[in-house]
Amino acid sequence: MTAAATHCPYCALQCAMTLRADASPSAEAGDGTPTKAGGARAGGPVTVEGRDFPTNRGGLCKKGWTSAELLTSPERLTRPLVRRPTGEFAEASWDEALDLIASALRDSRQRFGADSVGVFGGGGLTNEKAYQLGKFARVALGTSRIDYNGRFCMSSAAAAGNRAFGIDRGLPFPVEDLDDADTVLLIGSNVAETMPPFLGHLSGVRSRGGLIVVDPRRSATARLTEDGAGWHLQPTPGSDLVLLLGLTHLVLAEGLADLDYLVERTEGFDEVRRSVGAWWPERVQARTGVPVARLRETARRLASGRGVFVLTGRGVEQHVDGTDTATAAINLALVLGLPGRRGSGYGTLTGQGNGQGGREHGQKADQLPGYRKITDPAARAAVADVWGVDPGTLPGPGVPAVELLGELGQPGKVRCLLVHGSNPVVSAPDAGAVRANLAALDLLVVADFFLSETARLADVVLPVPQWAEEEGTMTSLEGRVLRRRKVRDAPGDVRSELWIWAELARRLDAPSEWPTEPAAVFAELARASAGGPADYSGLSHELLDTGIAAHWPFPAGSAGTPRLFLERFAHPDGRARLVPVTPTATESSPARGSALTLITGRYLEQYQSGTQTRRVAELDGAKPEARLQIHPATAARLGIADGAAVRVTSARGIARARADVTSGIRLDTVFLPFHYAGEQCANLLTEGAVDPISGMPEFKRTAVTVEAIGADQ
Numbered sequence: 001m002t003a004a005a006t007h008c009p010y011c012a013l014q015c016a017m018t019l020r021a022d023a024s025p026s027a028e029a030g031d032g033t034p035t036k037a038g039g040a041r042a043g044g045p046v047t048v049e050g051r052d053f054p055t056n057r058g059g060l061c062k063k064g065w066t067s068a069e070l071l072t073s074p075e076r077l078t079r080p081l082v083r084r085p086t087g088e089f090a091e092a093s094w095d096e097a098l099d100l101i102a103s104a105l106r107d108s109r110q111r112f113g114a115d116s117v118g119v120f121g122g123g124g125l126t127n128e129k130a131y132q133l134g135k136f137a138r139v140a141l142g143t144s145r146i147d148y149n150g151r152f153c154m155s156s157a158a159a160a161g162n163r164a165f166g167i168d169r170g171l172p173f174p175v176e177d178l179d180d181a182d183t184v185l186l187i188g189s190n191v192a193e194t195m196p197p198f199l200g201h202l203s204g205v206r207s208r209g210g211l212i213v214v215d216p217r218r219s220a221t222a223r224l225t226e227d228g229a230g231w232h233l234q235p236t237p238g239s240d241l242v243l244l245l246g247l248t249h250l251v252l253a254e255g256l257a258d259l260d261y262l263v264e265r266t267e268g269f270d271e272v273r274r275s276v277g278a279w280w281p282e283r284v285q286a287r288t289g290v291p292v293a294r295l296r297e298t299a300r301r302l303a304s305g306r307g308v309f310v311l312t313g314r315g316v317e318q319h320v321d322g323t324d325t326a327t328a329a330i331n332l333a334l335v336l337g338l339p340g341r342r343g344s345g346y347g348t349l350t351g352q353g354n355g356q357g358g359r360e361h362g363q364k365a366d367q368l369p370g371y372r373k374i375t376d377p378a379a380r381a382a383v384a385d386v387w388g389v390d391p392g393t394l395p396g397p398g399v400p401a402v403e404l405l406g407e408l409g410q411p412g413k414v415r416c417l418l419v420h421g422s423n424p425v426v427s428a429p430d431a432g433a434v435r436a437n438l439a440a441l442d443l444l445v446v447a448d449f450f451l452s453e454t455a456r457l458a459d460v461v462l463p464v465p466q467w468a469e470e471e472g473t474m475t476s477l478e479g480r481v482l483r484r485r486k487v488r489d490a491p492g493d494v495r496s497e498l499w500i501w502a503e504l505a506r507r508l509d510a511p512s513e514w515p516t517e518p519a520a521v522f523a524e525l526a527r528a529s530a531g532g533p534a535d536y537s538g539l540s541h542e543l544l545d546t547g548i549a550a551h552w553p554f555p556a557g558s559a560g561t562p563r564l565f566l567e568r569f570a571h572p573d574g575r576a577r578l579v580p581v582t583p584t585a586t587e588s589s590p591a592r593g594s595a596l597t598l599i600t601g602r603y604l605e606q607y608q609s610g611t612q613t614r615r616v617a618e619l620d621g622a623k624p625e626a627r628l629q630i631h632p633a634t635a636a637r638l639g640i641a642d643g644a645a646v647r648v649t650s651a652r653g654i655a656r657a658r659a660d661v662t663s664g665i666r667l668d669t670v671f672l673p674f675h676y677a678g679e680q681c682a683n684l685l686t687e688g689a690v691d692p693i694s695g696m697p698e699f700k701r702t703a704v705t706v707e708a709i710g711a712d713q
Contacts, residue, residue, distance in 0.1 A: 004487035005051060008064040009124070009467035010607050012170070012350035012477035013195040015060050016053030019068065019468055019487040021046045042491040046071050046468060054176050054549075055476065056197035062605055066616045070466060071488070073615050075450055077463035078492025089461070094495065094503075097460050102507035104443040105141065108416045114142035114395065118404055118414040121148035121363040122421025123352030124608075126472030126484060127536075128521040129497050130354065131369055131528070132514075133420055134362020136501040139387055140510035144398035145414055148363040149422040151401035152429075154355050155694035156322030157312060157348035164330045164577050165339070166570030167533045168371070169552070170356050171347035171478040172339070173563045175201055180343060182307040183210035185298070187240060187329065189313025189349050192220035193604040198349075199224070205307075206230065212298055214240065215315060216599060217629065217671060218664035233298065235288035237597045237669050238701040240316040241583050244328035246284030247299050249276040251335050254296075256303035258337025265340065265569070268578035272331050275580035289666075308338055312348045315601070318699035322691045324581035331578050339576065340565030350477035352608070357475030360534040360552075361525060365398035369525060370532020379532070386528040387512045400695025402429065402688050409440025416443040420497060425453040426609035427674070429697040431683040432653045447497055452611045453677045464497055465490040471518040473544065479561075481539055481550045530555065533570065596634070598648065598702040600674045600682045610675035626680040627660035629671035630706065635661045638706060645709040648672065650702050653684035656709065670706060674699075 002021055007014040022044035046068040050058040070076075080097035081089040108116045119137040121130065130148075137146040154170070161168040178184065178201040191198045202224070205211050211230030213222045222232040235243050251257050252273055262269045281292040302308055310333040316325045326348065333339055333346035350356050361369040372379035374397050384391035398404065405428055407413035417438070428434045438444055438457050446455040447462040455461045469490040474482050498521060502514035515521050519541040530537035535553040538560075544550060554560040568574030605619040613619045628646055630638075640646055642661040647654060648670070656679045657672060665671055672682040689698045 002487060004468070004485040006468070006485045006487070007474060007482050008060065008353075009067055009612075010063045010353055011195045012353060012355050013055050013198055014353065014474055014476040014482055015056035015064055015197050016051035017060060017064060018049040018051045019046050020049065021488045042489040044488065046488060054174065055478070057200055059197045059200065061196040062619060062622075063607055063613060066618050068468065069616050070612055071468055073450070075615055076491060077449055077451060077461065078494055079463060080493070081461040083459045094493065097462065098500070098503050098507060101443070101445055101460055102504055105416055105504075106508060108442060109142070112412075112415055115145050116413070116415045117141050117143045118145035118408065118417045119143065120401070120404065120417060120419045120422055120424065121146070121358070123148060123150040123153060123355040123358040125354060125358055125363075125421045125497075126470070126474060126518070127354065127357040127361060127481070127525060128472045128518045129420070130358045130363050131361040131525040132498055132501055132521055134367070134369065135387060135512070136505065138362075138394050139389055139512050140501070140505040140508050142393070142395060144365070144395035145404055145407070146363065146398055147365045147401040147404050148358065149401065149424065149427055150352060150355055150359050150363070151695055152318070152427060152697060152699070153314065153351045154317075154348070154359060155400070156317035156319075156691055156696040157326050158359060159323045159694040160326035160330055161348070163579060164327060164334070165565065167564065168359075169479040169564060170350035172565055173345050173347065173478070174480075174551070175478050177343065177345070178202065178309060179204050180307055181205045181210065181309050182208050183212070183301050183304060184309045184311060185212045185214070185302060186221065186311050187214035187244075187313070188315025188317065189311065190215065190219040190221045190315075190601060191313075191349065192224060194351065194602050195349075196604065210301060212301065214243065216666050216669050220604070231294065231297070233290050233294060234666065235290050236666065237599050238319055239288040241321055241325040241328050241581065242279065242284055242287045243290060244325065244332055245276050245279040245581075245583075246281060246288070246295055247302070248272070248328070248332045248335055249279045249284075250281060250296060250299035251303055251332070252276065254299065256299065257335045261337030262335065266334055266576045266578055268580070269335075271580045272335070272578040275582060302332070302336055307343045308336060309344060310338060310346045314351060315599075315700060317348075318696060319701060320689050320691050320698045321584065322696045323693040327579050327581050331581075334576055334578055340569070342563065342566070354474045356477060356479060357473070357481070360475070361529065365400055365404070368528075370529030370536070371534035372532040382531060383528050386524065389511050400690070402690050402695060402697050405434050405437060406688065408437035410437070415441060417441055417445070419444070419446045419454055419458075421447075423452040423454045423609035423611050425457065426677050426681055426683065429683055429686040429699065430652050430688040431681050433688070447500065448611070449494075450611055450615060452609070462500060463492065463494045464500075465494055469494070470496060471541070473522060473541070475552070479551045481536065481544060481552060481554070483541065483544045595703045595705055596670050597668060598650070598682075598685060598704045599669060599671050599700045600686065601671060603673045603675060606673065606675035608675065610677070614675070623673075626655075626657040626673055626676045626682065628657040628706065629660045629662050629665045631665050631667045631669075632661050632663055634667050634670075635659060638708065640706070640708045647707050647709050648685060648704050649707075650685040650687075650704045652687055655679060655681060655684045670704065
């Protein structure tokens with residue numbers, strides 16, 4: 001047996017695990033060819049063991065324990081597929097597939113310009129791949145049209161963090177700091193289902209009665225507050241901004257603010273104090289449904305001054321006012337004097353496996369490696385020097401994901417698209433329009449390890465390795481850079497994206513060097529990030545292999561930064577910014593009349609668009625279909641029985657599901673998971689409206705009607 005100490009392929013907690021595989025040198029790969037000497041055979045089983053690590057302490061969730069089953073899935077892609085004139089896929093050689101792609105890209109750039117080619121990345125790619133994809137787009141393709149699915153996940157929190165602190169790192173402290181907390185305000189996150197091992201870090205605060213969960217549903221996480229462990233605030237969907245303004249108002253009105261901290265470490269307090277003056281408790285109760293007594297109790301508990309944390313998640317951020325809502329949470333934390341103090345703080349819980357690293361090194365529309373702005377002349381010059389190109393040849397900023405997907409196939413816009421590590425047909429808002437736009441492209445190329453719903457629409461599908469078949473690095477939700485290690489060879493003719501981009505760059509006569517070994521790519525990433533906010537210049541695969549705790553920024557010669565802001569914030573003057581925010585009416589206002597408000601979210605057993613987890617028998621057996629959570633009184637009014645088929649309709653489309661009648665949701669609200677495809681796709685209903693600052697779509701507040709589907713339908 002051969003073993004590899006690595007990390008789970010799913011969420012940003014990046015739980016540690018050990019993988020074991022058959023290492024017989026004489027073993028044959030799945031296609032009958034010998035593997036490399038001493039390497040695990042491609043077709044052999046891999047077993048998963050929990051590994052002790054600060055984030056998960058040896059534990060894994062259902063997804064982690066079953067993750068290796070995907071390595072031997074019969075649905076695995078092992079050779080390139082090219083769509084023939086008949087409309088059917090046929091296997092092709094790599095030369096045929098890459099020659100076809102390169103020819104189409106070259107033709108499109110010559111006829112319609114560089115921005116006729118788009119790139120859509122993913123928050124699950126390794127740091128090496130995220131970096132190389134950004135470089136490939138800008139150097140080999142010359143396009144500004146690159147963004148990624150992290151725009152649907154962390155963009156509002158990132159925008160709020162950058163303007164408040166001058167830097168965006170999900171947790172600016174190690175997750176173990178939560179162990180000793182007396183109070184944790186967890187708003188917009190259902191960690192009991194999205195990252196179960198995280199709950200180990202909340203056991204202490206629950207024992208002290210200080211876990212406060214904000215959620216329109218009585219989720220699995222909200223239920224952890226029962227029996228004296230804390231309390232659950234259940235506001236109307238989309239009213240989190242008002243709730244946070246009301247809590248800040250109470251902290252100030254009752255003299256609970258840390259005024260010395262505000263004077264010494266922040267700017268903008270007077271403006272924020274004036275802006276929250278209008279949000280007295282009775283008004284907040286009327287807008288949110290949260291009782292005044294609970295508001296006061298929450299404000300006083302947060303101001304107790306003993307190990308207090310404010311943590312946000314997608315529930316407050318996936319709105320057209322998501323940046324302002326995250327900013328309101330930061331303002332509350334700053335007024336309480338929490339950020340930059342040991343044992344207290346503010347943080348946001350990154351979702352995707354490399355959601356943190358994936359947004360640092362060039363996948364975002366306006367970004368260069370090291371989390372630097374592509375509009376910054378100094379940053380352009382520094383990165384261009386590493387790449388060996390003229391900075392003037394680098395394109396300017398592109399457009400965020402929803403706008404990019406809206407340009408697909410449109411006259412004078414993007415005509416060719418390369419998709420890596422994403423399934424936008426399921427995950428993007430207004431999915432019906434996205435599907436139509438993808439179908440209008442001249443060329444769609446998808447790199448994946450399964451034939452996802454997006455890959456099924458492609459002209460060329462490229463098979464790539466899974467996590468246990470590659471080397472690389474990931475960055476966890478706490479900004480810790482981790483080593484991903486290979487335990488077995490990939491099956492068939494699977495090739496790494498690093499190799500694919502190098503081959504395409506060669507065919508396109510692109511300048512610069514295109515290394516294919518992950519360690520060499522990481523070394524280049526480290527040089528390119530030097531001096532940026534997310535500085536990895538002191539790191540290497542060799543150093544990470546020693547097992548050090550490597551929290552960025554980690555400039556050369558340093559020991560890393562496990563806790564940000566202890567002495568200063570990242571703005572030039574070292575001070576944090578309080579930014580006044582105000583609720584505004586939008587087209588995504590709460591539903592009125594007979595309509596209900598739809599919110600979307602996750603199941604414990606499924607992940608993202610379900611491309612992986614819907615192919616694991618145990619996980620899919622537990623949650624094989626989408627269930628619409630609906631309150632018993634609402635269901636009775638609509639004549640809907642538990643388990644009945646229902647039709648959910650919005651201004652954009654129709655989805656179908658089965659009813660899950662439960663008292664764990666508000667009467668005016670329904671919930672659908674977003675993991676399913678076809679007629680169960682929740683994003684057939686959501687809209688493409690976005691936050692004007694972050695580009696985050698409105699996923700959590702969609703007006704819908706619900707009706708039972710008759711037996712004849």
